Amino acid sequence: MTAEASSGTDYAVLLGAEGWLHPAWTGVFYPDDLPEDWRLAYYNTQFRAVFLPHAVWSGATEAEIRQWVEDTHPGFRFVLEPGPGDAADASAAILFGDRLGRIARREDQHLLWFDAQTDLRQLRAVIENAPKPLYLFSRDADLRALRQVATLLELMGY
Numbered sequence: 001m002t003a004e005a006s007s008g009t010d011y012a013v014l015l016g017a018e019g020w021l022h023p024a025w026t027g028v029f030y031p032d033d034l035p036e037d038w039r040l041a042y043y044n045t046q047f048r049a050v051f052l053p054h055a056v057w058s059g060a061t062e063a064e065i066r067q068w069v070e071d072t073h074p075g076f077r078f079v080l081e082p083g084p085g086d087a088a089d090a091s092a093a094i095l096f097g098d099r100l101g102r103i104a105r106r107e108d109q110h111l112l113w114f115d116a117q118t119d120l121r122q123l124r125a126v127i128e129n130a131p132k133p134l135y136l137f138s139r140d141a142d143l144r145a146l147r148q149v150a151t152l153l154e155l156m157g158y
Contacts, residue, residue, distance in 0.1 A: 012132040013158040014077055014101065015150055016049035019056065022141045029143055041071040047146075049101055051111070051137045054081040057092060065095045077101030079111065079135050101135060111135050116142040120152055127156065 020043040026032060029046075030039055043050065057065070057080050068078070079101045082089050089103050104111055109131055114123060115138065127134065136153075138146050 011048055011075060011158070013127060013134045013136060013153055013156075014048040015136045015146070015153060016047040016051065016079075017138040017141045017146065018051045018053070019141070020050055024141070025143065037067075038071075040068055044072045044076045048075060049077045049079055049135050049137070051079045051135070052081065054083045057081075058083055062095060065092075069096060069099050072099055074098070077135070079104060079137075081105065101133070111137060113137055113139045114145060114149060115140040116145045118145065118149075120148060123149065124152060124156065127153075127158075 020040050021036065022029075030042060034042060040050075057078075060068075072078075076099060078096050078099050080089070080092055080096070080103045082103050082105060093100055093103065102108065102110060106113070110133060112123075112126060112130060112134055114136060127136070136149060138149075
């Protein structure tokens, strides 16, 4: 099952990671003194999307989800892993509003996963031929790989 936001972000390719709370990012990506509840707002200054596993977003309160939406800029997108039933997914779509990019399984053709071992030349070829919008997500939250892919996208005109 997939769902796409109709607000029409003009980004053809959106880069991000699975989640934004990675302990290894403290002091490297996030400043040491940045409170945890400010990290999404900081993350969204560097990336355009985040993939949230079903267990993460379905365990959040309505107030938390509303805060996530408030903490992100209009072009930012949440991609949600679907749950076992459609009812919760439909409710999530309403809560995330225009920030919802897709409700999609990890193997969805609009999701492309990479890690620190990914060959950038091969990734470039895949990006060129992939359906758009395309969400590129780091599966291992490797900051070096994220920066390399960000540079690749910039060079490709995304």
